[in-house]
């Protein structure tokens with residue numbers, strides 16, 4: 001049984017608490033830290049926490065706490081992590097790890113130096129649909145992965161600090177792109193190095209200093225490409241979609257809208273529908289079980305199992321650092337309008353890969369371009385001659 005201190009009693013702190021203490025879980029939040037006493041008391045009552053504190057250090061240091069879960073604004077992650085190192089408490093932190101790679105690197109080095117368990121709470125690589133797709137990709141069902149795309153767009157976050165570039169560290173690229181980077185990186189292979197990024201970003205709607213809309217491309221050392229699409233100005237709810245394309249197959253995932261549950265209501269009994277839903281009347285797309293479908297259950301189960309087994313979880317601070325480094329390159333590219341290299345002082349995957357050959361052998365003289373059965377029953381192949389480069393088609397059988 002894990003005794004957890006929850007730092008922060010806001011939006012994600014409550015989703016995390018619903019997951020950690022849901023479904024007759026054996027793990028409990030024994031302590032909650034919140035700046036304002038009334039918020040701490042309310043959270044402690046709602047989740048039957050033994051204690052609350054308005055002093056972060058006291059919450060972390062308390063002997064009845066063995067895991068610290070950071071659910072605070074981005075500018076407070078580093079300070080909280082350093083206190084976990086001081087008191088040698090296992091630490092799991094929400095995304096993004098840092099506001100930039102320099103902060104993330106300091107946190108990574110500190111937890112490793114302190115020798116404490118560290119988990120990066122990237123829930124969307126624990127979402128049931130992602131896990132199923134990932135298993136197929138790793139078994140080779142899609143062949144060689146060529147391109148992976150992830151989109152997270154919604155009408156904008158719910159608290160003031162997100163909109164303040166100093167506190168948040170960026171706009172929608174950092175807030176939403178961090179999910180997309182890790183989703184696509186997982187499909188391509190976490191041991192494949194991201195090498196450069198091209199990004200367009202703009203502030204199209206909101207009166208803020210950060211970007212509210214962006215599209216980026218991330219090139220990997222083996223030639224694979226990732227794409228992210230993020231927005232804080234999208235109308236119509238929370239759009240979470242992924243696509244993966246390989247030489248042998250394709251996957252499309254829709255995590256939130258159009259998931260198979262569609263409902264019409266005039267608005268009678270209007271109630272909460274789903275995160276960032278913009279309406280509670282008309283045609284609606286409720287999500288079956290948000291806490292589960294967004295990956296929180298699978299994520300905490302894995303984190304706590306790994307703590308008990310003494311193994312590293314799927315997502316660690318190292319992954320958070322890589323994500324921050326990719327995003328730093330995206331911000332740079334949005335300014336320079338050039339492909340910008342991903343600066344990785346720490347890299348633990350493969351190195352020196354080159355683009356995988358795209359040539360498929362057909363016979364001694366030809367490469368295969370395409371094999372096809374036509375609607376009139378003819379089977380044919382399209383081939384390229386290895387020496388002359390001539391392209392021919394041939395009826396087979």
Ligand SMILES: NC(=O)c1ccc[n+]([C@@H]2O[C@H](COP(=O)([O-])OP(=O)(O)OC[C@H]3O[C@@H](n4cnc5c(N)ncnc54)[C@H](O)[C@@H]3O)[C@@H](O)[C@H]2O)c1
Pocket residue numbers: 007008009010011012013034035036039071072073074076094095096121122123159160161175
């Ligand atoms: N899917 C996800 O993984 C996901 C979703 C939403 C938010 N987040 C992340 O969770 C973190 C918190 O976001 P949120 O949506 O819960 O925000 P929130 O504003 O709802 O809650 C933040 C909490 O931190 C407290 N807080 C704010 N300023 C503080 C300060 N100066 N000192 C001490 N406490 C302070 C607030 O009172 C609140 O308890 C962010 O890093 C965000 O990126 C992750």
